[in-house]
Amino acid sequence: MGQPRKRVSKESRSGRAPLRFGDDPLLWASWLYYQEGLTQGEIADELGISRPTVNSYLADARAKGIVNISISEARLRAVTIAQALETEFGLENCLVVPGEGGPRPLIDRLGAAAAQALESHLHSGDTVAITWGRTMLALAEAVRGTEARDLVVVQATGGTTATIPYTPEACATRLAENTGARYVPISAPAIVSSSQAREILLREPVIAEQLAQFDRVTCILFGISSMRPEATIHTSGFFDNDAKSQGYFDNAVGAMVGRFIDAQGAAIRSPLDDRTVGMELDRLRQVPRRVLVAGGLDKVPPILAALRGGFVSTLITDATTGEGILRAEGFEPEKIAPKRRAPTPAEPALTRSDYVKKFINRPKDAVDEALSGALAAFPEHIEPIGGSLRAIRARAEKRDGKVGVVIGGGAGHEPGFIGFVGRGLADAVVVGNVFASPPPDRILSCTRDADQGAGVLYIYGNYTGDVMNFDMAADMAAAEGIEARTILTTDDIASAGADERAARRGTAGNVFVFKVAGAAAERMLPLDECERLARKANAACYTIGAALEPTSMPDTGRRSFSIGPDDMEFGVGVHGEPGVSRIPLQTADRIVDRICDRIFDEMQLEKGGKIAVLVNSLGGTPMMELLILNRRLMQRLSARSIDVHTTLLGHYFTSLDMVGASITLMALDEELASLLDDPCNGFAWMKQVR
Numbered sequence: 001m002g003q004p005r006k007r008v009s010k011e012s013r014s015g016r017a018p019l020r021f022g023d024d025p026l027l028w029a030s031w032l033y034y035q036e037g038l039t040q041g042e043i044a045d046e047l048g049i050s051r052p053t054v055n056s057y058l059a060d061a062r063a064k065g066i067v068n069i070s071i072s073e074a075r076l077r078a079v080t081i082a083q084a085l086e087t088e089f090g091l092e093n094c095l096v097v098p099g100e101g102g103p104r105p106l107i108d109r110l111g112a113a114a115a116q117a118l119e120s121h122l123h124s125g126d127t128v129a130i131t132w133g134r135t136m137l138a139l140a141e142a143v144r145g146t147e148a149r150d151l152v153v154v155q156a157t158g159g160t161t162a163t164i165p166y167t168p169e170a171c172a173t174r175l176a177e178n179t180g181a182r183y184v185p186i187s188a189p190a191i192v193s194s195s196q197a198r199e200i201l202l203r204e205p206v207i208a209e210q211l212a213q214f215d216r217v218t219c220i221l222f223g224i225s226s227m228r229p230e231a232t233i234h235t236s237g238f239f240d241n242d243a244k245s246q247g248y249f250d251n252a253v254g255a256m257v258g259r260f261i262d263a264q265g266a267a268i269r270s271p272l273d274d275r276t277v278g279m280e281l282d283r284l285r286q287v288p289r290r291v292l293v294a295g296g297l298d299k300v301p302p303i304l305a306a307l308r309g310g311f312v313s314t315l316i317t318d319a320t321t322g323e324g325i326l327r328a329e330g331f332e333p334e335k336i337a338p339k340r341r342a343p344t345p346a347e348p349a350l351t352r353s354d355y356v357k358k359f360i361n362r363p364k365d366a367v368d369e370a371l372s373g374a375l376a377a378f379p380e381h382i383e384p385i386g387g388s389l390r391a392i393r394a395r396a397e398k399r400d401g402k403v404g405v406v407i408g409g410g411a412g413h414e415p416g417f418i419g420f421v422g423r424g425l426a427d428a429v430v431v432g433n434v435f436a437s438p439p440p441d442r443i444l445s446c447t448r449d450a451d452q453g454a455g456v457l458y459i460y461g462n463y464t465g466d467v468m469n470f471d472m473a474a475d476m477a478a479a480e481g482i483e484a485r486t487i488l489t490t491d492d493i494a495s496a497g498a499d500e501r502a503a504r505r506g507t508a509g510n511v512f513v514f515k516v517a518g519a520a521a522e523r524m525l526p527l528d529e530c531e532r533l534a535r536k537a538n539a540a541c542y543t544i545g546a547a548l549e550p551t552s553m554p555d556t557g558r559r560s561f562s563i564g565p566d567d568m569e570f571g572v573g574v575h576g577e578p579g580v581s582r583i584p585l586q587t588a589d590r591i592v593d594r595i596c597d598r599i600f601d602e603m604q605l606e607k608g609g610k611i612a613v614l615v616n617s618l619g620g621t622p623m624m625e626l627l628i629l630n631r632r633l634m635q636r637l638s639a640r641s642i643d644v645h646t647t648l649l650g651h652y653f654t655s656l657d658m659v660g661a662s663i664t665l666m667a668l669d670e671e672l673a674s675l676l677d678d679p680c681n682g683f684a685w686m687k688q689v690r
Contacts, residue, residue: 025049029057030067068144081322088329089307091315092364093117099295099320106295106318111138114221114293114316121219121289121314122148128181129156129214129279130171131222131257135293137166139221140174151181154213156220156257157278158190175221184213188277190258195274202277214279219289224306225255226298254302256311257284263301265309281311288365289313300324356552356559356657363555367411367433374418378683381422382429390431390438391445396423396681403521403530404428404450406484407459407514408443409466410435412551413574416653419684420511425518426459426682434554434656435575437465443473447484455483455527457517457534461506462488463575485527487534489513491541491664494571494580498602501539507574508616508653508662509541512676515685519678533675540667542603544571544595545618547660548585551576554656570594572662574618574655588625592632595663603667605640612646612676613637614664619654621661626650629661646676652684 025047032038032046033054040058044051061067082094097113099106118139122128128151130136153176155168169185176183187210188201201207252260252268259281260268267281284290290311294303295318304325306312317325360366371389375382385391408417408430421429428446432438447456458474460466467488474484490501491509516537520530547569550559553576560576563569568586569579586594605611615630617623626649637644645668653662668676680687 026057026061026064026066029054030061033058034067079319081319081326084326084331085307085315085322088326088331089312089315091307091313093314094322095314095316096322097295097316097318099318107134108138108142110135110293110295110316110318111140112142114139114291115142115144117291117314117316118143118221119146121291122146122151122179123218124149124151126218127152127154127213127216128175128179129154129217129220129222129287130168130175131156131220132160132166132168132171133223133225134166135223135295136171136221137174139293140171140178143175143178146179148179151176151179152184152213152216153179153181154184154210154217155186155278156222157276158186158188160190184210186210186277190276190278191272192275192277198275198277207277211277214283217279217287219291220279220284220287221291221293222256222284224292224294224299224302226302227252227254228298253305254299256281256302256306261302261305261309263305263308265305265307265311281309284311285309291316293317295321297321297324300328304328355557358552358554358557358657360554363557366554367431370411370414371418371431374414374683381681381683382418385428385445385449388442388445391428391442391449392418392421392431393428393446393449394422394426394682396427398427398452399524400452401454402452402524403454403527404447404452404456405459405514405517405521405530406430406443406446406450406456407510408432408438408446409460409463410437410575412576412656413653415651415684416510416574419652420514420518420682422680422682424515424522424678424680424682424687425685426514427521437463437469440469440472440476443470444476447473447477447482448480451477451482455485457521457527457530458484458486459489459510459513459517459534460486461510461574462490462502462504463506483527485531487513487517487531487538489538489541491538491543492545492571492573493542493598493602494544495573505573507543507545508614508664509538509543509666511614511616511648511652511685512541512612512664512666513537515680516672516675518680519675522678533671537666537672537675540672541664542599542666543614543662543664544598545573545579545616545660545662546570546591546595547572547579547618547658549620549659550578551619551656551658569660572618572655572658572660574653574662576655576658588628589632592629592636592663596633596636599663599665600636600640603665605642605665605667607641608643609640610643610645610668610673611637612648612666612668612673613644614648614652614662614666615650616648616653616662616664617651618658618660618662619651620657620659623650626661629663633663645673648685 032043040051040054043054079096082096085094095117097109153172155172157168159169160167188207192198251262253263257279258276291314292312293316368389382392383395385393405426406428407426410432412434417429427450430438430443430446450456458470477484489506489510490504492505492507495505496503517534520533550561552559561578566585567582570583571580615626
């Protein structure tokens with residue numbers, strides 16, 4: 001066998017790479033190194049050049065922009081300080097870059113990090129507002145295109161003095177150029193000479209049309225200025241020394257979009273308000289994606305104020321500034337790093353198979369998009385209150401003197417809560433984030449809408465966050481002269497003993513309580529009577545749930561707990577919790593028997609008793625399996641000669657996609673049975689007169 005022919009380096013003969021690589025040896029070398037994983041020696045052999053030349057090609061490729069290396073955004077979010085900031089301030093995202101290192105100024109490094117993150121924040125059809133300043137210009141210049149289409153970029157304020165290079169016009173035009181967006185200027189100064197001049201400008205059709213873009217903004221990129229003498233707020237033309245000399249800004253710690261805030265994020269009122277042309281702070285808060293990019297120790301007080309004021313959904317900063325913010329908020333250094341739990345053999349590392357695929361867009365939009373879809377699907381049943389997706393009312397006639405019924409809680413239980421609004425059911429529903437309580441102001445909006453002068457009943461599950469926020473709303477309602485009374489649902493008998501009924505969770509039994517309270521209010525019964533009947537209905541409900549597979553959350557795509565292939569959870573809740581006990585996997589009949597034994601013992605069901613039944617999917621259990629469970633349940637009830645007055649079966653009160661089911665039995669007398677028989681018209685429960 002002959003010796004292999006030795007490759008003669010064409011580089012040694014011609015001083016360049018082989019002809020087949022044309023004029024693109026840098027591109028070829030980069031592809032082979034970064035995409036194919038070849039070593040520099042292997043690339044030298046492949047291209048017929050020396051290894052030092054390969055090294056030079058790779059360096060040139062970086063310098064000429066052929067190769068752009070970026071750090072995973074997920075990794076930047078995983079930095080310990082970023083995690084602490086997200087947790088402390090409820091941020092959706094936080095990216096933290098090193099506070100020191102490298103020759104570039106911090107502003108340029110922050111701009112580059114923000115430009116990289118922008119790809120995940122921009123979507124086709126977005127209207128993007130951008131403020132001004134050194135960091136915003138660095139961001140705009142660092143952007144290198146986007147896959148998003150049909151973008152509009154609008155200035156967040158009017159124009160400033162042209163003596164600075166980072167004007168609103170410059171920042172917005174550069175961002176528009178680098179994203180291929182349509183640019184909308186604000187053809188007016190940011191600060192005008194008088195309130196009368198501002199009123200005249202705002203009446204100009206062109207300017208009014210430009211400012212109307214603020215109502216369409218879906219993402220805003222903004223910086224923040226400190227109040228130090230060298231800060232950009234002093235050199236831009238935004239600041240008014242006369243107003244300063246009169247003490248208007250003595251309590252100001254920073255400025256955003258030309259507006260000033262105090263240490264708690266509250267707006268500082270001054271004569272400048274009537275002279276400023278630009279987005280107002282209340283409008284900024286309503287923008288879905290609010291990206292603050294800022295760093296430096298002088299920015300700690302204003303960034304902290306913006307976080308406290310709820311102006312930020314994504315923060316991009318540096319580690320030194322991030323640590324300063326946490327320290328200013330009272331964090332001890334050792335508390336910034338989260339405690340890590342040692343792994344155990346029972347909790348194997350997550351693999352790709354642990355992620356659950358979902359029909360969602362952005363996880364953060366899942367709740368609002370689901371509610372929007374419900375409103376579109378059932379316009380004859382429900383409509384928003386004041387344009388809010390999270391506060392919804394029944395499209396039913398409001399009668400003077402009728403007791404209002406307001407229900408609600410976290411999302412994730414669909415059709416739970418929103419499906420039980422309508423005639424003969426609840427008058428309004430308030431919805432929070434997934435498995436999270438709605439805020440008091442939203443509850444108050446529903447209370448006002450439901451009140452017809454006879455008082456309002458709040459009905460919701462017994463969970464700490466719900467209790468706190470509904471109680472606050474009740475106090476706020478009382479201050480407005482609306483009497484609101486609370487019924488906590490406590491039907492989950494697995495969560496506490498019979499002697500601790502008040503400590504139990506509210507689960508699928510909610511459905512029967514909503515129906516009884518709604519029917520009582522529809523009969524025009526007084527508040528005292530409606531409250532009595534709702535409490536009676538709750539006391540009559542007994543529920544136990546069991547699960548074969550856990551819930552998976554929209555924001556993580558991961559299961560809420562781990563369970564072996566031969567195990568099941570008994571006594572699960574509806575917030576993705578594991579059960580009160582883990583038992584070996586059993587057949588459908590044995591599962592029903594176990595549930596019935598517990599419920600029968602506590603209910604003390606006697607022969608000839610009358611009940612209502614709910615066989616409820618926890619989200620991932622199909623109708624076929626519910627029917628199998630119901631078959632055995634009816635056998636057990638028949639054996640005791642129990643009269644099943646009402647049967648509900650299906651998805652009524654879920655826990656997202658948990659593979660599980662719950663069984664609720666409600667003890668009936670003639671009074672409760674009559675109320676269950678009354679007609680109702682919610683999209684999850686429609687009942688006609690018999």
